[in-house]
Amino acid sequence: MSAHRIDFLLNYSETIKCLYYNNVLTSADISNYTGKSIPHATRVLNELIKEGYIEEKGFANSSGGRKPLNYSLIAGTHYILSVAMDQFSAQMVMVDMKNNFITETKRYEFNIHDLQPEMLLNCLNEFIDNSGITKSSIIGIGISMPGFVDTEKGVNYTYLNVFDQTLVEYIQQKISIPVFLANDSTAIALAEQKFGLAANLKNVMVLNLGWGIGLGMILNDKIFRGNNGLAGEFSHIPLFKNGKLCTCGKHGCLETEASLIAVTATAKEGIKKGQITSLAAYEDIDADLIISEAVKGDAFSVRLISEAAYHVGEGLAILIHLMNPAAIVLSGKGSIVGNLWMAPIQQAINEHCIPRLTKYTKFIISNLNIKAQLIGSAALVVENFGKNLEEKLTEIKECSLV
Amino acid sequence: MSAHRIDFLLNYSETIKCLYYNNVLTSADISNYTGKSIPHATRVLNELIKEGYIEEKGFANSSGGRKPLNYSLIAGTHYILSVAMDQFSAQMVMVDMKNNFITETKRYEFNIHDLQPEMLLNCLNEFIDNSGITKSSIIGIGISMPGFVDTEKGVNYTYLNVFDQTLVEYIQQKISIPVFLANDSTAIALAEQKFGLAANLKNVMVLNLGWGIGLGMILNDKIFRGNNGLAGEFSHIPLFKNGKLCTCGKHGCLETEASLIAVTATAKEGIKKGQITSLAAYEDIDADLIISEAVKGDAFSVRLISEAAYHVGEGLAILIHLMNPAAIVLSGKGSIVGNLWMAPIQQAINEHCIPRLTKYTKFIISNLNIKAQLIGSAALVVENFGKNLEEKLTEIKECSLV
DNA sequence: AATACTTTTTAAAAATTTAAAAAAGAAGTA
DNA sequence: TACTTCTTTTTTAAATTTTTAAAAAGTATT
Structure with missing residues (x-):
């Protein structure tokens, strides 16, 4: 059911993205961001309103004419699990569609050199279970950590080596939610670019x-x-x-x-x-x-x-x-x-x-203070909204069929 | 007359570009390069064949089926004046639409510290006059030289300062052909990227x-x-x-x-x-x-x-x-x-x-040897084929009306 | 209340793609 | 060699997407 709902969203990924990053936008703004015409942007917005993902948010100012309508994502339709790791810990927090931290930030401590993939997996599962968020409404998990990370491949060459899979494949398969991996500094840069x-x-x-x-x-x-x-x-x-x-x-x-x-x-x-x-x-x-x-x-x-x-x-x-x-x-x-x-x-x-x-x-x-990396890890999932996320979803589906 | 012909080409700039860089391509190749569908690519090609800019060039190989047609630009419809400067000289050559050097490479010597914009202008005019190419068939002039160059603005902060204009504005106005300026190393990189x-x-x-x-x-x-x-x-x-x-x-x-x-x-x-x-x-x-x-x-x-x-x-x-x-x-x-x-x-x-x-x-x-910079200067013009070139053409038109 | 201006909606036009049919070539088989 | 089958490319026509341009609606100022 909900998987269908994410599929639906993916058709409108560019609109979702810019609203996630900007909180409220007018149809003209969205037209600018997506590079499509205003009638097109309006059509997409109306479709998303009808399906309950977007709401009108009053009027923006005008320089002397009709005031444009503001639009914004509805926060609680989906969630992102954001994971920010350093040498000694992993911080996790659940983020809604308006980039709000909606749970306490939980901290799991360890030494990353000793950390096994399975331990990380357990932490993730525990956190999700305790969060009160149903798995099916989690769009994706964004993980950032130190080391030589190849985001495209989903591997960390320095830490958390999995024997015959990439780290991302491993977690994704066990947890059935799309996973995105990035270097910690990359995540922070993403946070600064989008929210800083x-x-x-x-x-x-x-x-x-x-x-x-x-x-x-x-x-x-x-x-x-x-x-x-x-x-x-x-x-x-x-x-x-x-x-x-x-x-x-x-x-x-x-x-x-x-x-x-x-x-x-x-x-x-x-x-x-x-x-x-x-x-x-x-x-x-x-x-x-x-x-x-x-x-x-x-x-x-x-x-x-x-x-x-x-x-x-x-x-x-x-x-x-x-x-x-x-x-x-x-x-x-x-x-x-x-x-x-x-x-x-x-x-x-x-x-x-x-x-x-x-x-x-x-x-x-x-x-952005200490929140930068967590904001960035969540943004990592949003950045991959669209084709990349779609691919991961089909991967997961295929896996569960086998 | 010919200005109209360049205007016409600009509608198909992406197709022209990839053919300039690749000599011969099939419609499938062009579809790939331009990101448009094959029927669309075919329509553009036929339009350009009708107007005499492109010709069919036999067949390419197929892995076992109908052989695809090859297309290529017709070399002599337009020309690019390529100028490669270093500390002590400017080399000039006329380049056709298939990236052939169609004149001798002429070398003008000077010390760039003493070089005045007017001297460069004279060299350009002399070279064009002696080339036997009519001005109206020259799409653009690509100039690359050492120094701090801002290509977008058309200025070299280090050499060839013009009092109240940018260097590009100055030459363009005097010579009525679009001019593009870049750093010498940038031009060389462009050459390597496209032809190296x-x-x-x-x-x-x-x-x-x-x-x-x-x-x-x-x-x-x-x-x-x-x-x-x-x-x-x-x-x-x-x-x-x-x-x-x-x-x-x-x-x-x-x-x-x-x-x-x-x-x-x-x-x-x-x-x-x-x-x-x-x-x-x-x-x-x-x-x-x-x-x-x-x-x-x-x-x-x-x-x-x-x-x-x-x-x-x-x-x-x-x-x-x-x-x-x-x-x-x-x-x-x-x-x-x-x-x-x-x-x-x-x-x-x-x-x-x-x-x-x-x-x-x-x-x-x-x-690419010593030709790299000249190839790159010409490619600079091709790179700007499309909107940028169009803007320059209207600038020139407006100027000549005043 | 008139007007000047901006945004939204609408409908027609244009651009582009999809999908299927047709054409052309290569390889295998009788 | 003739024929069949399998491929790949090209063409065609219909469907879809997207834009343009004009009309309508809404707001502020005079």
Whole structure:
């Protein structure tokens, strides 16, 4: 029954998409987004109203004439399960058709290196069962996580290897809901593009400030994934001749100087050498602590963060030369203290960038906070609304018949 | 009269484009390229045959059934004036609708720093007059040159500044033919994408090996220009802490270690210090000499080129991490000795790239030789066939009425 | 109340595709 | 060689989709 209802929606995927991203739109807006004429947009809207997916939402303003009608999706017709993973946890939340989080955000903890596909599957099942949402009204599951992810294939080459299937196939088969997989930074970039301060900009670089420094690129309005879905490995660009071994096996990656892992190592070293710092009072020193002490004003902590940020800025200078972006967005967990990063980054840009280029690039600190990745994972499902989702649905159907 | 004929063509621009790039195609091919149905493609073809722009060209092979008809543009209906500039010259050639060079390639020499727009205009007029081609059958002029070029605006921020107009407006107005402007490396990338070994690859980095190291990026099948047309400044990515001042005013650009300018400087220094090399026998040492001596086997020259190439490879390693391209093409003048560059570049890639990434990226030495830029300048006009060209034609018409 | 302007609806026109029939070629068989 | 069968391509005509253009409806200003 409900599967039929999703099939029905797929015919109107472009309209659904732009309404999901924009909450309320007029028929003229939708005509613009979909590239179809206004009578066409109106016809689609009426069809969707008749079937109960869209409702009228009062009038928008006009510059002096008849006021246009506003339309919006009805929130509770379908749901998306959004999953945002990092090294140590998976956060899950149920999202409705208006991009509202309609359940508590549940957090499952683990170490991603030890995580087995089956464990993730159990978490997903448990979360769905407890959510009170019927499985058949869930359009899809969007999962984002660190590692080398090929979204098209549905594989994470770094973590969660399944023996003879892709990770997406595995979950999809067991749970009978379409699954989409993306890199965490890609998801964050998607969130920023659709719901953040960088919305409507055509070429944007979104930095995911966390343990590493992830990058999601929006080029010509679309997430850029490269030829094999592996683009954006900003963290591992070979930038330094420091001889430091990186987790990736190479030497001198940006990450070896600019990540919070590197910062923590430097901090510990400094304390051992007798550096005067409020950090010395703590037994266990981690990145969160350094950040919070920096915010409180500890000079050593500030210097450490600043140095890392300066190195990030050096990397960004390269990125600006190559991509000439409209904006660079600082997002991800680290962006909560975005101001701490900003000045040193600017400093590095000023030193290393051709002025003609920098003057076109805005720097933006995200306002999506820690929600970015969850918003992005849900948006991942919406992005694939249409043909991709349809394919997955038939895959699932075929599987259940066998 | 002929203007009407170009107007007519513009209605069928997508068909014209793919035939220009592919010489002969079947109606099924054209249906694929244009995204329209086969009956639609056939209708367009017949219309164009009726008007004398396209002809049938025998049969293509079939896997066992009726053989499909081949179609091709008729070469001599219209022409494109292709202009390829570098620091010291402008080469011009007339190109027909089948991408044949139908005149001698004429070379005008100057120093681009001193070049005035009027001088370029005179060269263009002279070349057209001597070509024997009537102005009205020239679809457009494609000009590519070094510098910061914004193709959309039609400006070169570095050279050939016109007081109160854009360079494109200026030439177009004086000569009454649509003009398109692009960066030299962009043109070369376009040539490689359409006629080179990288044809049909979706994500390709094209290196323009010359005095500097230019870069043209093909992303998702399209030339990528960034937010302001300034993307691809590979030559000036800040990569070294060598303190060397670059022509751009910054320090440590890739260019300061990897360009032929840098190589020449190092060579002179070496000779002064008594380095044993066949270069020492020459009074005037320039890049061409070093290359030719390297080809002949002079160890010092080989080492110099190798070092430069290795540094280019370091830059490419960064590019691969960021863009995950399907291929990197060595093109431009320097590609004639492409093998000289290849080994050290590979070496650098092996040292600085994550294997997972490199295994997907092919290295290709261009087979377009010195013709790449001219092919690309002509292709620039073809690329803009359709709406852009139409706009320029009306601009010109309006101008001539005033 | 008149008018100026914007949005929505309607109906006719145009564009495009679908699906089926016809045409043409290749391969196998008697 | 003649004939059959299987393919693939081309043509045709009907069906569908989409747009255009004009009329109608609604809002604000004077």
